[in-house]
Structure formats: structure tokens, C-alpha cells
Amino acid sequence: MSVAKDRELAIAQPPLDPPLIIPPGNLSSHEPPLESSLHLQQLILLLTSLNWLWQDRTDYFAAGNLTIYYSPNQRKSEDFRGPDFFVVLGTERRPRKSWTLWEEDGKYPNVIVELLSDLTASVDRGLKKEIYQDTFRTLEYFWFDPVSLEFEGFSLVRGRYEPIAPNDQGRRWSDQLQLFLGIHDEQLRFFRPDGSLVPTPEEAARIEQQRADAEQERGDRLATKLRELGIDPDTL
Template identity: 30%
Template sequence: MVAQIPAEITTQVIYPDRDGQPMSDNTKQFRWIVTIKENLELLFAEDPQVFIAGDLLWYPVEGDNKIRQAPDAMVAFGRPKGDRGSYRQWVEDGVPPQVVFEILSPGNRMAEMNRKLHFYDRYGVEEYYIYDPDRIDLAGWIRDGDGLTAIEDANNWISPRLGIRFRMQEDTLVIYRPDDRPFMSFVEIDRLRQQAQQEIQQARQETQQARQQAEKLAAKLRELGIDPNDL
């Protein structure tokens, strides 16, 4: 009997787009995640080579779908904007997210946060920030040589990659853009937009009124036999 050589079986590794974990535990945490992610989107809106995401699974190692993390917000310089089901690093020219943010909730445990720090340290993150909105506490790490090193004082710290500044106040954290404008919520941005529209409309009305008054004055001068163009 001739032995049959079994055909080679290729197992395809599946990289799920979801890990079954909720994006946030409460409204405060969710609000901070959205505010940071969307304001970073606005900050780099004109740069097509800055990819920004929130709660997106990042797979750093091809062939291993167990090694993964979903930062609350992440920024990858040198990667094009666009939709993704997950961030598979080998598909992204080997570029890891350089900056990541985590927003704490009461459900976070120290062991979990240490695990995340180890993950980000091992897989090439350059800047890592954790904000606790309940304690009004900001912690950060920056890559120094081969590893992440704790930032001694994050108050007034300026991110080397993002150019944003963190300012701790008594009741909250304020993040400033490089032009010194603060990060704002969508509601605050919309209010400014409405205010600007109202001011533009008011200016148009004032211009129209001034034009009408000028036309009336010109008409009166003509009645008096005076050409307003000669004045």
C-alpha cells in the first residue's frame, strides 16, 4: 500500500474587530474619550497622513490574535486616514500608534492598567497618557531610549508629537491646542458655530441698512441738484 501524503492545511488567523468589552463604563468616561478623539481629528484634519481612532483594536503581531489592545484614543503618524475594522500593524507598514490615551473609570483595576502600560511599552508607543476624571489626575509616560519613562509632572506638559498642552485645574483637565485654544465638546463647538453665524448675519444686516441709508441720502442730494458723485 502506498502511503498518502496529507495535504498541507493552512489555518487562517481571524482578527476580530470587537473584543466584547464596552467602550466606556459611564457617561463621564465616554465624554472624555469622544472629546479627545474628535478634537485630535480637528487638529490634524488637513494632514492626510495622521490616523486617529477611538476604541479600535490594535493587533501588533501578525499571526497572534490574542495580543491586542483597544486604546480609548490613539494617533498613528504616517498612516493614511480612512475606515478600519482594526489596526493590524503589519498592514500599516509596521507603524505602531505613537500616542495613546486611556480614560479611567471606577471599574479600572491597577493590575489592568499595569498590563496596558507593559503592552504599550513593549510594542512601541512613544507617548502614553492616563486621565482619571473623578480624581482630576493626569499621568503620562514618554519613550526614553528603549522604554517608556514616567513624566514627573504632567501639569503644563506639552506633547512632543501632538503639540497639545495639558493644564490641570481644580475641577478638571483642560487640553490646549498648539494655538492655545482649548479642546471643546461638540456642544460647545456647535454653540460657537451658531454664534459666528449670528454675527455674520448681523453684519450683513448692518451692511444692508448702511447701503439703504446711503441710497436715501444720495436721492435727497439729487433732489437738491447735487450729484453725490461730485462730493
């Protein structure tokens, strides 16, 4: 084949596509405010289970990923934080777009939970802990890492955070909530004082259905036994 023909074919052929590069599957999202689906699921779990347990109460506010504005100058452009989860007691339970101190009688959260991640862990353990201790005076502060399962809790004692010792099950008591916080199935959960798990609404519905099914089964067995004895259960 001639040199001219080779040059003609080379020009006619399209360039080869670059090799496909597949990124690693463990990259963390850098989009604020929640770092992964695990963090989102954990936040929803805390909110839904506490709201289910306290469904008849109207004297608290629980929120996740909501900004707290606390500027002494009453400016939303300065001095604000967004805890992953917090609870304020002794307030009105109603929807809010933010928690603004000067519109809420100066109330700070009674309890804060931060969900650690590679991006936030140092701030959650350091700067935020100082702010919650020295400025917010939040009575109880917990943090939990949904990946490593690191779990710690602190109670404000004479103006300083002191560690909350875990019980034999590794759970830490919240005097503010009158509940334990502990790890169950690799998730941070609430537990009643008797140690029973606080369910989500879906879990509660499933438990109730199981109870109803068991009750129906017992009734069916009793009716069968009565018929074997010649007794019509419908006449009882």
C-alpha cells in the same frame, strides 16, 4: 369566628409581595469595554475634536476602543490590546475594523490615552504601561480618570517612560501631536500651542454662529448711524 373559618381566610388571601429593594445608584457597569457614560463621552470628545482640527489631514489614524493586534506570529488569537484612545501618525486615514500590525507596516501608536476606572486603573498604571513602553514603544502615554480627574502623561526617553511635567495651567505637552492635553470643565481636552481650546465640531459651529451674529449686529448699528446722518447705506 371559628378556627375553620380563620383557616379558610388564610388560604384565600394571596401572599404578600416581598419588599421592594432599590439598588444603590452608583453601581459601576461591568460590561466591557467602557465603564460609564462619562468614559464614553470623554472618548467621543477626544476623537471628534482631534478629527475636526485635522480635518484636512490624511496622514494619521485616530481611534477609540479599537483592538490592536501585534502577535509576532500574525495571529489575532494572541497578543492584542484595546487602548481607549490612540493616534498613529504617518499612515493612511481610512476606516478600519482593527489595527493589525502586520497589515500596517509594523506601526504602533504614537500616542495612547487610557481612561482610568475602578476596574482598570491598576492595569492601566502597571501592565499596560509596561506593554506600551517595552513592546509598543509608544512615544507618549497619557491616562485620565473622568471621575477623580487624575491626569498623568509620560514620554519615552531612552526606552523608559519619563513623566511629562505640567505647565502652569496643569496641561501636558504632546510633542507627537504638537498639542497640549489638559483638563477643561472636568474633561480631558486638546489645546493649541497658543493655549486656545480645540473645539468639537458643535462648539466650532456655535463659535462661528456667534461671530456671524456679532458681525451682523455691527453692520446693523453702522447702517442705523448712516441713516441718522442722512446717508442711505444701500447706496454705498
